Amino acid sequence: MNILKKLALGVSATAMIASAAAAEVSDGKVKIGVLTDMSSTYSDLAGNGSVVAAEMAIADFGGTAAGAPIELISADHQNKADIAANKARQWGDSEQVDVFAELVTTSVALAVFEIAKQQNKLALVSGAASSPLTSDACIPTGIHWTYNTRALAVGTGSAVVKEGGDTWYFLTADYAFGESLERDVAAVVEAEGGQVLGSIKHPFPSSDFSSFVLQAQASGAKVVGLANAGADTVNAIKAANEFGLVAAGQSIAALLTFITDIHALGLDTAQGIQLTTGFYWDLNDETRAWSQRFNEKTGTMPTMVQAGVYSSVMHYLKAVEAAGTDDTDAVLAKMREMPVDDFFAKGGEVRSDGRMVHDMYLARVKAPAESTGPWDYYDIVRTIPGEEAFGPLSESNCPTK
Amino acid sequence: MNTKVGYGIALALLLVAPFMIYPVFLMKLLCFALFACAFNLILGYGGLLSFGHAAFFGGAAYITGHVIKVWGLPTELGLLVGAGSAAALGYLIGMLAIRRQGIYFAMITLALAQMVYFIFISADFTGGENGLQGVPRGYALGIFDLQDNLTMYYFVLAVFVIGFLIIARAVYSPFGQILGAIRDNEDRATSLGYDVDRYKHLAFVLSAALAGLAGSTKTVVFQLASLTDVHWHTSGEVVLMTLLGGLGTIAGPAVGAGVIVTLQNYLASGPLGAWVPVVLGTIFVVCVLAFRRGIIGELHAMLKKSF
Numbered sequence: 001m002n003i004l005k006k007l008a009l010g011v012s013a014t015a016m017i018a019s020a021a022a023a024e025v026s027d028g029k030v031k032i033g034v035l036t037d038m039s040s041t042y043s044d045l046a047g048n049g050s051v052v053a054a055e056m057a058i059a060d061f062g063g064t065a066a067g068a069p070i071e072l073i074s075a076d077h078q079n080k081a082d083i084a085a086n087k088a089r090q091w092g093d094s095e096q097v098d099v100f101a102e103l104v105t106t107s108v109a110l111a112v113f114e115i116a117k118q119q120n121k122l123a124l125v126s127g128a129a130s131s132p133l134t135s136d137a138c139i140p141t142g143i144h145w146t147y148n149t150r151a152l153a154v155g156t157g158s159a160v161v162k163e164g165g166d167t168w169y170f171l172t173a174d175y176a177f178g179e180s181l182e183r184d185v186a187a188v189v190e191a192e193g194g195q196v197l198g199s200i201k202h203p204f205p206s207s208d209f210s211s212f213v214l215q216a217q218a219s220g221a222k223v224v225g226l227a228n229a230g231a232d233t234v235n236a237i238k239a240a241n242e243f244g245l246v247a248a249g250q251s252i253a254a255l256l257t258f259i260t261d262i263h264a265l266g267l268d269t270a271q272g273i274q275l276t277t278g279f280y281w282d283l284n285d286e287t288r289a290w291s292q293r294f295n296e297k298t299g300t301m302p303t304m305v306q307a308g309v310y311s312s313v314m315h316y317l318k319a320v321e322a323a324g325t326d327d328t329d330a331v332l333a334k335m336r337e338m339p340v341d342d343f344f345a346k347g348g349e350v351r352s353d354g355r356m357v358h359d360m361y362l363a364r365v366k367a368p369a370e371s372t373g374p375w376d377y378y379d380i381v382r383t384i385p386g387e388e389a390f391g392p393l394s395e396s397n398c399p400t401k
Numbered sequence: 402m403n404t405k406v407g408y409g410i411a412l413a414l415l416l417v418a419p420f421m422i423y424p425v426f427l428m429k430l431l432c433f434a435l436f437a438c439a440f441n442l443i444l445g446y447g448g449l450l451s452f453g454h455a456a457f458f459g460g461a462a463y464i465t466g467h468v469i470k471v472w473g474l475p476t477e478l479g480l481l482v483g484a485g486s487a488a489a490l491g492y493l494i495g496m497l498a499i500r501r502q503g504i505y506f507a508m509i510t511l512a513l514a515q516m517v518y519f520i521f522i523s524a525d526f527t528g529g530e531n532g533l534q535g536v537p538r539g540y541a542l543g544i545f546d547l548q549d550n551l552t553m554y555y556f557v558l559a560v561f562v563i564g565f566l567i568i569a570r571a572v573y574s575p576f577g578q579i580l581g582a583i584r585d586n587e588d589r590a591t592s593l594g595y596d597v598d599r600y601k602h603l604a605f606v607l608s609a610a611l612a613g614l615a616g617s618t619k620t621v622v623f624q625l626a627s628l629t630d631v632h633w634h635t636s637g638e639v640v641l642m643t644l645l646g647g648l649g650t651i652a653g654p655a656v657g658a659g660v661i662v663t664l665q666n667y668l669a670s671g672p673l674g675a676w677v678p679v680v681l682g683t684i685f686v687v688c689v690l691a692f693r694r695g696i697i698g699e700l701h702a703m704l705k706k707s708f
Contacts, residue, residue: 039676039677039678075669076669076677077669078665078669078677079629080627080629081532081534081623081625081627081629082429082619082623082625082627082629082630083665083666083669085623085624085625086425086426086429086623086666087669089425090423090425090426093423093425093550094423106530106531107530107531107532107534107627107628110531110532110534110535110625111532111534111623111625111627113534114534114535114624114625118548130531137534174523175522175523175529175530176522176523176528176529176530176531177529177530204522
C-alpha cells in the first residue's frame, strides 16, 4: 500500500513537472519563420539555401527544444517590404511563430522589426546589410547576425589602405545605400591616411559600365571601390575586366560581394578583387565539414548569409533550451549571456544594441591557377577582430542599448 | 434589382469575412481592389491605358506616410492629403499625357511615372530603398484604436466602399456615358460638341485620386511605404488585375485584384514559392488567349446567353 502510494505520488509529480515544462513553451512548440527572397535578386545568396541552413540547425539540435518540438515555416517576400510585413504579422498573429529569421534586404528587415517590436518577438537578421539596424533603427528584440555596412567599410577600406592602396576612386550606385557606403568607406580611407581622388555615380540599376570604368581608369587611383551591390557589382567587374583595369595595375575593392557573385563571374574575371566577408567555407575543418554537408543538400557552397542563418537559429535554440522556455525576454537574456561558439563564430557576443560581434575576414579572390578545386575562390588575407569591424558599443545610437 | 442583391450579399460577406480569414490579408486585398477599380475607370470606361498608375498609388502612399508619421496628422486627414496629392499629380501628368492616344499615351504615363519613381528613390524623406517605415496607424475619428486589426479592417472596408461608390456614381452618371462614347468613337463625341480632352482629363484625375486613396490606405495598414509601391511592376500588376477580372465591368477589377493578391499571398509560402511570377505570367497569357472578357465579363456573357 505504502509503496503504491509513493509510486502514485512519484508518477503524478513527474507528470506535473513534465506538464509544467511543456507549459513554459507557448503553444507547445517552438516555431521559427524564415522570411527570405526565393525568386528575386537575392535568391542565390539567401533564398532556399537559408531555409536549408535553418532546417540543418533544427535537425542538428535534435528537433526539440525545452521539451517542445521545433517547427519551421518559410515564405518568399519577393524583396517587397509590404509582403514581408503582411507575412510576418500573420505568422505572429495566427501561426504562433516565435522568431523571424534571415530577412534579406534592409527594407524587409526594417518592416519586420516594426512587427517584431509590436508583437514582442525576436528577429534574427542575417541577409540585410544596413548598420542602422543596430543603431538608429534598432529594436530591443532585433539581432543583426552576419555582417553590416560598417564592417564592410572598415574591413575592406582600412585593410586595403594599409597594404598600400592609398588612392581611391569610387563607382557608386546613385541611391541612398551606395552613397552611405561610399561615405563610410571614404571616411575610413581618409582616417587611415589614404586619399579619395574622386567618385562617379552610376544609375541604379545599370548594365553598361564602360564609361564609368574608363573614368576610373583615367583617375589614376590605385584602388577602384565599388559602392554598389548585386548585379551592378557583377556588371561593373565584368566591364573592368574587359578594359583590363586590374591587368593595368589598379585593383578593385568590391564592398558588398558574396561568394555566389564570384561563382557567377568566374575566377578569370574576378581574380584580384578584395572583399570583406563574415564567413568562408574553407577556413578550417569545422567550416569545411559543415559546408560540405550544406553542399550535399543544395549543390552550392554556403554564403555568409546562409551560414549566418544556421548560426543564429542554432544560438536561438540553445538559448531556448537553456532558458527552458520560448518566452522572448528570457530567451533574449540567454542569447546575450551565452557566447556564440560554433563553426561560424568563435566567442561571438550578442550586444545589447542587437549586434552580434564576431570576427570578419578580408579576402582576395584567387587567380585561376591558384585555385585547386570547385569553390576554392578566396585567400584569407587578414582576420578582422569583431570589435574593430563592428565598432564599440558606444558608437551605436541605439536608444535601448 | 439583381445587381443590388448581389452587392448586398458581397457587402455582407465582407462584413463577416475577418472572422474567418486573416484581416490584414483582407485589408491588402481591399486596397488593391480599390486601386484596380480606380484604374478600370480610365482603362475600362475611358479606353485610356495608363502605364503609370503606380506613381499615384505609391506617391500617395509616401505622402500619407510622411504626413502621419512626421507631421502627426490624424489618419483620416492623412488619407485625404494622400489622395489630394495624387489628384494633383494626376492633373499634371494627365495634362501632358491625354494630348496623345494609344501607345503614346501609355509611354508618356510610363515615362512620367518612372520620373516619379526616381524622385522617390533619391528624396530624403522617403528613406530611399529602405522605404518609409513605422507609420503609426493612429485612431479613426479620434476614438477607435486602429492598432486593433479588426477595427482597422472595418475602417479600410469603409474607405473601400466610399471609393467604390464614387466610381459607380461616376460610371453610371451622364459623365460616365460620355466617357463611354469617347472610348467607342472619339471623333463622334467631338462632333457632338463635347470637349473630349476635358472629359478624359477629369476621368484621369479622378482615377489618380482614388488610386492614391488606395495607396494611402495601404500605407496605414502596413505602416510602411516602399519603392515597390511606385515601381512600374505595380503599374503592370494593376493592368493584370483589371484584365483578369474583367475590363469595363464595375466589380471585375476587384475580383481580379482578389485573385492576384490571394495567389501572391498563398503561393509565397507554398512549394511554388519561387514560381510566383511564372504562375502569374501564365495566368495572364491564358486569360488573354482564352477568356478576354475576364472573369466577371465571361460570367456576364454566360448569363446573357443562358437567360
